[in-house]
Amino acid sequence: xxxxxxxxxxxxxxxxxxxxxxxxxxxxxxxxxxxxxxxxxxxxxxxxxxxxxxxxxxxxxxxxxxxxxxxxxxxxxxxxxxxxxxxxxxxxxxxxxxxxxxxxxxxxxxxxxxxxxxxxxxxxxxxxxxxxxxxxxxxxxxxxxxxxxxxxxxxxxxxxxxxxxxxxxxxxxxxxxxxxxxxxxxxxxxxxxxxxxxxxxxxxxxxxxxxxxxxxxxxxxxxxxxxxxxxxxxxxxxxxxxxxxxxxxxxxxxxxxxxxxxxxxxxxxxxxxxxxxxxxxxxxxxxxxxxxxxxxxxxxxxxxxxxxxxxxx
Numbered sequence: 001x002x003x004x005x006x007x008x009x010x011x012x013x014x015x016x017x018x019x020x021x022x023x024x025x026x027x028x029x030x031x032x033x034x035x036x037x038x039x040x041x042x043x044x045x046x047x048x049x050x051x052x053x054x055x056x057x058x059x060x061x062x063x064x065x066x067x068x069x070x071x072x073x074x075x076x077x078x079x080x081x082x083x084x085x086x087x088x089x090x091x092x093x094x095x096x097x098x099x100x101x102x103x104x105x106x107x108x109x110x111x112x113x114x115x116x117x118x119x120x121x122x123x124x125x126x127x128x129x130x131x132x133x134x135x136x137x138x139x140x141x142x143x144x145x146x147x148x149x150x151x152x153x154x155x156x157x158x159x160x161x162x163x164x165x166x167x168x169x170x171x172x173x174x175x176x177x178x179x180x181x182x183x184x185x186x187x188x189x190x191x192x193x194x195x196x197x198x199x200x201x202x203x204x205x206x207x208x209x210x211x212x213x214x215x216x217x218x219x220x221x222x223x224x225x226x227x228x229x230x231x232x233x234x235x236x237x238x239x240x241x242x243x244x245x246x247x248x249x250x251x252x253x254x255x256x257x258x259x260x261x262x263x264x265x266x267x268x269x270x271x272x273x274x275x276x277x278x279x280x281x282x283x284x285x286x287x288x289x290x291x292x293x294x295x296x297x298x299x300x301x302x303x304x305x306x307x308x309x310x311x312x313x
Contacts, residue, residue, distance in 0.1 A: 001105040001106070001109065006109045009100055009106060009109055009110065010109065010110070010113050010115075012077070012098050014069060014075035014098060015096070015097075017066075017069055017070060020062075020065075020066050020069065021066070023062075024062055024063060024066055027059070027062070027063070028063065030215070030217050031059070031063070031163065031167070031215075031217065031218065031219060031220045032219050032220070033060070033063040033067070033163075033219075033220040033221070033222060034219070034220070034221050034222070035067050035221075035222050035223070035224075036221070036222070036223040036224070036261075036283055037159075037223050037224035037225065037283070037287065038067055038068065038071050038072075038222075038224050039071065040224065040226070040287075041068065041071075041072055041074075041157060041224055042227070043072035043073060043074045043116075045155060046111065046114045046115065046116055046154055047076075047116050047117075047154060047155055047156070047157050047227065048111075048116075048117050048118075048119060048145070048148070048149045048154045048155070048156050048157070049076050049116065049117070049118040049119070049156075049157050049159055049224075050118075050119050050120075050121065050145065050156050050157070050158050050159070050250050050254070051064075051118070051119075051120060051158065051159040051160060051161055051254060052120070052122065052126070052135060052137055052160055052161060052254055052258065053120040053122045053123070053126040053127045054127075054135075054161055054163075054164035054165050055127070055129050055134075055164060055165050055168055055170070055204075055206070056127060056128075056164075056168070056203075056206075057120065057127040059164040059167065059215060059220075060161045060163070060164045060220055060222065061078060061097075061118075062097065063220060063222070064118075064159070064161065064222055065078070065097065065098075065118075067222070068116075074116050075098060075116070076098075076115075076116035076117055076118040077098045077099070077100055077110050077115055077116065077117050077118065078097070078098065078099045078100075078117075078118040078119075078120075079099070079100060079101075079102030079106070079107055079117060079118065079119050079120070080094055080099045080100065080101065080102055081102060081123045081124035081127070081201070082101050082102065082103075083124050083201050084099070085101050102119070102123070104144060104148065107119075107145075107148050108148065108152075111148065111152040111154060112152075117154075119145045121137075121139045121142050121145050121247075122137060122138045122139055123142075124197075124200065124201040125138050125140070125200050125201065126138040126139075128174065128200075128201055128202065128203050128204060129165070129170065129173070129204065130170070130173040130174060130175055130204070131170050131173050131175075134165040134166070135162065135165060135258050135262075137251055137254065137255065139247070139251065142247075143240065143243040143244060143247055145247075146230070146233075146243050146246045146247045146250065147237045147243055149230050149246075150230040150233035150234050150236070150237050150243070150246065151234065151237045153230060153231055153234055154230060155227040155228060155229050155230060156227065156228045156230060156246075156250055157224055157225065157226075157227045157228075158224075158225045158228065158250050158251075158253035158254045158257065159222060159223060159224045159225065159254070159257070160222065160223050160225075160254050160257035160258045160261060161220065161221075161222050162220070162221040162222070162258060162261040162262060162265065163218045163219055163220035163221055163265075164215075164218070164220060166216070166218045167208060167215035167216045167217075167218040168206040168207070168208050168213075168215055168216070169206060169207050169208070170204045170205070170206055171204075171205045171206060171207055172204060172205040173204040174199045174200070174202040174203075174204060175199075177199070177202055177205075178192070178199040178202065183199070186199075219265070221261045221264065221265060223257045223260070223261055223283075225253045225254070225256075225257055225287065225290050226253075226287055226290050226291045228246070228249050228250060228253065230246065233246050253290050256286060256289075256290065257286070260282065260283065260286050263282075264282075264283075
């Protein structure tokens with residue numbers, strides 16, 4: 001990365017809160033986003049926020065960024081798949097929201113500057129879902145994000161987002177399209193491999209209300225789990241097994257939060273129910289359970305290190 005490119009990334013200033021609200025008010029009225037655990041986020045410590053990517057990934061993320069700025073005055077820099085930046089105008093919109101191409105160099109530059117970052121390890125594949133993949137984490141074997149967090153000593157705050165996958169319905173997914181005559185033509189001409197990663201980032205054809213692309217007014221729910229410290233992994237970033245262990249902690253927290261949000265949504269009867277008052281005790285239990293898991297893992301690491309230390313003569 002050139003010095004000028006790094007300066008351009010670091011020079012970003014978030015839009016004013018009032019302007020963000022003006023932009024998002026219609027969508028907020030439509031989806032009525034509700035947040036759990038956002039008050040527990042520590043804005044004083046640079047953090048890596050890691051979450052699940054919903055279908056197309058553009059409906060919920062602006063609300064999450066807005067809420068973090070409203071409550072804590074922070075605006076994490078979201079790392080986006082490089083395919084986004086190949087689309088004119090669209091890339092300009094993403095850049096206006098502080099998104100950057102999700103390369104190691106860009107992430108390292110942001111973390112070196114002490115900025116909060118937001119990562120979706122599922123990338124383009126998870127955002128362009130197939131049928132029956134709602135809220136599935138499709139991270140393949142990726143461990144780069146935990147290596148970067150651990151190497152920089154960034155705690156990881158896992159978060160979960162629910163609702164956007166139900167607001168749009170997949171009519172044809174990549175498998176359907178690639179199995180069709182059009183897909184066979186894309187493969188025969190080499191377009192699928194050259195531009196669509198073999199069909200991995202082929203957008204599904206969706207519908208929302210009726211036969212339109214307008215999303216259905218599905219309510220959004222977002223939760224933030226307890227932070228996962230990475231200090232015990234800082235000297236183990238090249239240890240693949242250790243990085244997969246850290247990654248598994250992040251994934252299990254997100255999956256537990258998604259399961260909780262689904263239960264909470266199912267227990268809410270009727271319009272106008274305050275999500276903050278539904279299942280609060282259960283949420284506290286979930287958070288306590290996740291925190292206990294982190295503490296147990298830390299104790300195991302400390303014990304294993306102590307046993308591995310050579311005894312003095």
